[in-house]
Amino acid sequence: MSLTGEKQTGREQTGSPGGPVKKGDSGLVALFFIVGLAASLAIGWIVFPKLLYSKSEQPFDFSHVTHADAVGDCDSCHFFREDGTYAGVPTLEQCTECHEEMQGESEAEEIFVNEYVAEGKEVPWKIYSRQPDCVFFSHAAHVQGAGMECAECHGDIGESESLKPYEENRITGYSRDIWGKNIAGIKKNSWDRMKMDDCGACHKETMGSKGACFQCHK
Structure with missing residues (x-):
């Protein structure tokens, strides 16, 4: 057997660069690809949106059901x-028609009347x-x-x-x-x-x- 032939045989046995890829190597490559793809999808579909968007609450919670029952229809406010x-979001003037004085005894109502209605301050919805x-x-x-x-x-x-x-x-x-x-x-x-x-x-x-x-x- 020639020296060249011996070298080629050695490459085939070790799977070194330039020689054929063994089944074990191809399986490892496939595994890395699957893991990489899964990680990329997780980052793009789950992690990225959480980083891209900030989340905050409105200044006050608001029940459309309660207000619709009180005023009758949507057109009263919108x-x-x-x-x-x-007129999209109601102005303080519209709210004051009903909330010039406290409606109920909730903490939110007290804050709304004392800090916004009494001060003539629009709610930053x-x-x-x-x-x-x-x-x-x-x-x-x-x-x-x-x-x-x-x-x-x-x-x-x-x-x-x-x-x-x-x-x-x-x-x-x-x-x-x-x-x-x-x-x-x-x-x-x-x-x-x-x-x-x-x-x-x-x-x-x-x-x-x-x-x-x-x-x-x-």
């Missing part, structure tokens, strides 16, 4: 002004559905014009007895409700997210066209 603009600054959205066009129900975009929040935590993207400063809970952007319901693609898909389905850019972006 209404269209005379100029067609929409955190807006779940606030769109990017470059986006113009008309509630009048969608609710009055298209006849859409609030739940189509906001879900059953009108039936909630408490407010969920507010999650904010640490980079963009916008609510997680815009992107949606699913990091991949997958949704099951129309209210799971509020991205441009969702608006475009709805416009395409109902109007036959996504519309021009300037209709929403000013």
Whole structure:
């Protein structure tokens, strides 16, 4: 047997660089790949969202059910002004109509009346559905014009007895409700997210066209 042949045989036995990979080596490579893939998915789907979004509570908890029973309907707090603009989050003036004096004896009610109503200070509510600054959205066009129900975009929040935590993207400063809970952007319901693609898909389905850019972006 030649010297060259002996060297080749040695490489085949040891699995050194340049020789064939043994079954044990290929299994180890596959294991490292699977472990690496699993770790990457765990970081991307579980760890990263927790780092990307901060979580905080609203200044006060709020029961839509309790308030709806007291005032009768949603329009008492969320209404269209005379100029067609929409009054989203109620102002202190609206709240004061009922809360000028304490309603009940809870600690939260006492703080609200003494520190906000008495001082004329607006409550710094955190807006779940606030769109990017470059986006113009008309509630009048969608609710009055298209006849859409609030739940189509906001879900059953009108039936909630408490407010969920507010999650904010640490980079963009916008609510997680815009992107949606699913990091991949997958949704099951129309209210799971509020991205441009969702608006475009709805416009395409109902109007036959996504519309021009300037209709929403000013």
